[in-house]
Amino acid sequence: MKVLVVNCGSSSIKYQLLDMTDESVLAKGMVERIGLEGSLLTHQPTGKDKVILDPEIPDHSKGIALTLEALVHPEHGVIDSLQEIVAIGHRVVHGGEAFADSVLITPEVMNVLERCIEMAPLHNPPNILGITACAELMPYVPQVAVFDTAFHQTMPKYAFLYGLPYEAYEKYGVRRYGFHGTSHKFVSQCAARLMGQHMTNLRIITCHLGNGASLAAIKYGRSIDTSMGFTPLEGLVMGTRCGEIDPAILPFLMKKERMSPDQIDRYLNHQSGVLGISGISSDFRDIETASTAGSERAQLALDIFAYKVRKYIGGYVAAMGGVDAIVFTAGLGENSPAMRDKICNGLEFLGTRIDHDKNNIRGKIAEISVDGARVKIFVIPTNEELVIARDTKMICSGLM
Numbered sequence: 001m002k003v004l005v006v007n008c009g010s011s012s013i014k015y016q017l018l019d020m021t022d023e024s025v026l027a028k029g030m031v032e033r034i035g036l037e038g039s040l041l042t043h044q045p046t047g048k049d050k051v052i053l054d055p056e057i058p059d060h061s062k063g064i065a066l067t068l069e070a071l072v073h074p075e076h077g078v079i080d081s082l083q084e085i086v087a088i089g090h091r092v093v094h095g096g097e098a099f100a101d102s103v104l105i106t107p108e109v110m111n112v113l114e115r116c117i118e119m120a121p122l123h124n125p126p127n128i129l130g131i132t133a134c135a136e137l138m139p140y141v142p143q144v145a146v147f148d149t150a151f152h153q154t155m156p157k158y159a160f161l162y163g164l165p166y167e168a169y170e171k172y173g174v175r176r177y178g179f180h181g182t183s184h185k186f187v188s189q190c191a192a193r194l195m196g197q198h199m200t201n202l203r204i205i206t207c208h209l210g211n212g213a214s215l216a217a218i219k220y221g222r223s224i225d226t227s228m229g230f231t232p233l234e235g236l237v238m239g240t241r242c243g244e245i246d247p248a249i250l251p252f253l254m255k256k257e258r259m260s261p262d263q264i265d266r267y268l269n270h271q272s273g274v275l276g277i278s279g280i281s282s283d284f285r286d287i288e289t290a291s292t293a294g295s296e297r298a299q300l301a302l303d304i305f306a307y308k309v310r311k312y313i314g315g316y317v318a319a320m321g322g323v324d325a326i327v328f329t330a331g332l333g334e335n336s337p338a339m340r341d342k343i344c345n346g347l348e349f350l351g352t353r354i355d356h357d358k359n360n361i362r363g364k365i366a367e368i369s370v371d372g373a374r375v376k377i378f379v380i381p382t383n384e385e386l387v388i389a390r391d392t393k394m395i396c397s398g399l400m
């Protein structure tokens with residue numbers, strides 16, 4: 001059973017073709033700069049050389065068509081015919097309150113996705129374009145939507161409502177939704193397996209630390225709180241996003257700097273975070289290098305980032321009445337022993353401590369807490385594509 005996983009951004013398409021009989025990746029790749037000059041497709045068939053093509057790619061439809069061509073290409077392809085693809089799974093960023101789980105895409109589902117555009121104007125339109133392009137090119141293949149927001153739909157109302165007039169929620173759906181749900185779900189399940197326990201016995205804090213970063217409090221298998229909110233801007237300081245700030249700063253800065261709503265949106269989403277604080281880069285590798293070389297602002301960016309994560313961990317321990325495991329994942333969480341150490345430094349009161357030797361790893365599954373610690377600390381590489389493929393397989397198996 002071969003499943004194609006598609007993740008469409010505004011100017012990019014990431015894809016993976018998986019053989020779900022053994023969950024192996026047959027090929028993966030990325031279409032970049034859609035609609036821009038210099039568009040390209042990078043295709044990596046497993047066990048063969050990477051191929052880079054640079055045709056004109058004016059829209060997502062062409063990007064999907066090129067992806068499918070690459071998969072069946074006589075030299076760098078990995079399947080003989082598109083008929084081998086039995087289902088397509090799409091990452092969809094925002095499912096609003098309508099979806100607490102992955103879903104088979106039907107015309108009714110598409111209508112709801114259209115309605116969610118208002119809440120995710122940057123993310124949902126390209127997701128919809130990808131689904132439509134696949135439906136045009138492979139009309140008989142079932143498609144599944146897997147939502148970033150779905151896993152967090154278990155949050156209680158007191159955790160997801162803001163202190164705004166209740167009408168803002170009723171009229172416009174203004175509430176906290178949370179994101180990175182597929183990742184939080186995947187790594188928490190993996191941690192439970194490593195502990196030889198069922199999720200329903202565990203309280204886990206998952207730290208997804210990449211360009212976008214969020215934490216989740218997962219109590220007995222259900223997400224009860226997460227740091228992102230109405231949009232992925234809330235919560236931690238991130239690569240270029242400001243995270244939580246006093247909302248009064250917005251009108252203040254808009255007046256002072258004469259910024260329009262679009263300009264302040266850009267300022268908060270693309271010019272802030274560790275990029276804005278350090279003035280150097282949004283990439284933690286650059287910031288760690290600059291800090292080692294003596295840059296005070298790079299050091300400050302790292303200090304602020306780690307402090308926020310530690311504060312959230314403390315908050316989530318209180319929210320869950322304790323914690324059994326803390327998991328680090330995504331680019332920074334998987335690859336930076338220094339940041340993991342910095343975050344955990346001060347959490348010893350929880351009954352945990354990082355083992356510095358065990359922590360000296362990158363990009364692989366490991367328990368990094370000292371032997372015998374009551375609270376385990378893990379590094380677990382995330383795999384959102386695999387979750388999407390698994391959900392797609394599960395939902396589509398019943399149709400075949």
Ligand code: ADP
Nearest residue numbers: 209210211212282283284285330331332335336
């Ligand atoms: P996203 O999917 O949100 O774009 P990733 O999960 O790929 O992001 O994480 C990207 C970030 O991870 C980079 O910006 C970088 O800061 C960080 N990162 C990746 N590798 C390392 C490393 N070896 N050391 C420190 N940070 C790293």
